[in-house]
Amino acid sequence: MAFCSKNSRTIINNLKSKLGLSRLMNQGSDGCLNNTNPCRFLPLTTLPQLRNPDSYSHKTGHSFCSQRFQSTTSEQQFASLPNGEHSQELDFPGGKVVFSPEMRFLSESPCVYNNCYRVLDDNGQLIGNSNFVQVSEEIAVKMYSSMATLQILDTIFYEAQRQGRISFYLTTIGEEAINIASAAALTSDDIVFPQYREPGVLLWRGFTLQEFANQCFGNKADYGKGRQMPIHYGSNKHNYFTVSSTIATQIPHAVGAAYSLKMDKKDACAVTFFGDGGTSEGDFHAALNFAAVTESPVIFICRNNGWAISTPTSDQFRSEGIAVRGQAYGVRSIRVDGNDALAMYSAVHAAREMAINEHRPVLIEAITYRVGHHSTSDDSTKYRPADEIEWWRMARDPVTRFRKWIETNGWWGSEAESQLRSSIRNELLQAIQIAERAEKPPVNELFTDVYDNIPSNLRDQEKLLRETINRHPADYPADVPF
């Protein structure tokens, strides 16, 4: 659904409400309903199957998946060509190339859209014949509680920004399942390189509400020492690298980190998150290519939520989503329903095993919707219809969907629900009070950590600054001690 243009989605919504076409929505929900591309199927035999001779010998072509088959070994295609061309092959530096006298172009779009893996239907009921990784009651309840906590966190902090108590905030509304389920499927040894819409991963790992609040208020207990805007969390004890506002720059970092884990033979992988917009950045392409070549155990998780601020995916790329790009780089990829916590959990779990055991990168495209505005500096009703947002918030809420599943299992009820929500709310409001009243870091922290030690030019500047502060104290905020 994330690929549909605004217009087609509005039409569909109207149809849906008028004609009750919810079943139609469900059927098409894993692929694009935009039928403007005529299907032009090209037999795979026309593709030059350039391959690294090394990979030929010890890998059996799993990385070359066709659109039709789950995985295909390309040698088999060479052997029996359906349209009877004789297979003349020649060795080039990249591998064997099969010739054909017929000129055929690779289509710009695949005929069959990538299947999207889901396990729970929109009502949180298991789909028959689904294969997934079983989740225990304890984990499932923790997952749900964390998703609900994340919702409360977002609601209250968003309000705090609106009240002028913090300067900025951005929510994860609609993407709670991606956050929590992926975190649950990882271990605490796996190194996380977030974009900025994944605080749920940190929450799962044990970052407290107080720690979140401290960073948002930039007080002296903030591990970041008040240097960055709110939501730029980072915690080395949780193996969660500090958020930076720059898009996609973290993706190649994850590859280098994964390479290190491989060299150290650790039972761990690197994981990095980014949105659909981030996949347009050069760093995304650089990273995927490096990951494939260096055979690094890294999981790339793309939150394809349909929007990069106001830019819909139709203005972002014309590839059929993100998973196909992974394939282009020689990276095993899957598309998953990002609002299905169970499917996300299973996919990340499987990806982690592949990454670590097979020393390979894996790309997961999680289809979802950004229910909230891009940030507190954005009003998304300016570029998308309010009823579209409402529909996704209510009918496609991943948290409700998962709750239905755990309720069906008898693991959750309305009493537990209200108890959780009120206690988290109270705990968070208290944490915010404490964070707000706390002192900011002292001004000497302006000069530390630029380098490991303070160089002489910064010592000079600090000295001059202190003289200035003494002369003009009114110019400076009262809550920053010096």
Next chain:
Amino acid sequence: MALRNIIGKRIGNGIGLVGRRSLSTATCDVENRNSKSMNLYSAINQALHLALETDPRAFVFGEDVSFGGVFRCTTGLADRFGKARVFNTPLCEQGIVGFGIGLAAMGNRAIAEIQFADYIYPAFDQIVNEAAKFRYRSGNQFNCGGLTIRAPYGAVGHGGHYHSQSPEAFFCHVPGIKVVIPRSPRQAKGLLLSCIRDPNPVVFFEPKWLYRLAVEEVPEHDYMLPLSEAEVIRQGSDITLVGWGAQLTIMEQACIEAEKDGISCELIDLKTLMPWDKETVEASVRKTGRVLISHEAPVTGGFGAEISASIVERCFLRLEAPVARVCGLDTPFPLVFEPFYMPSKNKVLDAIKATVDY
């Protein structure tokens, strides 16, 4: 140190090889035990061998490093330390540095090679926004101090726009990284080892002109030269000259000729441009009252401007003449016009005389 003795004929410039004299340094940091005569790329190669030998978590990577590199700086490393530690990367500078940051963030020594400094710009975002701020933005929870980026820079006689650039000024404007430029083989080995082992991300520019042409006795053992310490390589009393890298050779020739006219020149090798050693330069200017800065990079906004402004701030009343800058022109680096573009010995000499006669 008679720099000019360590280099051979510069292509196209007709500067002949002067008789070989033994080298002397104004401040002798390095014992001359078990030295071997070698050129710049060999010295760098030795440093890399030592870096990988002494730290099992050191890695060397970049385009074409596996077979030895386009300038042979990485010869023998892959054979000796294996393909897992010395490897080619895809042709992608932003990937090289981004990957290097991740590797360094996990506590490794990531020694990345950018094939020519002219191609470092795709990595500029990773260097400026990521590497330089990695420690600061995390509140010192994380750092990528193990990252060293090496790149050949500077004129080579025939490099034109894209094989001759001196981009050091861009990086000197970025708090959080260090910028280091060696002038000779012996300096390069010691400085590079310091850069690799320094707990901050460093950009190390190697004067490619000197890769083969500079030959010097280089100690064979593991030694490090201090960063952020400038070196007075020639004592004098009438004027202070400040430079780095290959340009020092030119400047030294000018100093020797100026001496024939009775001008006593003090020559300083800055070595580290960021953070730079203001104290040594200032002390020298207080002695001489005159300063001249020379670099190949274009004059406008070049690092000479920073040195000039700082010296004027600190030594205004001592100065007998305006700060002189003899630098490249404000043009892309030309091919046929290279001899006109370059801050040649005579340009430097003319400026020395003008400053002294001011």
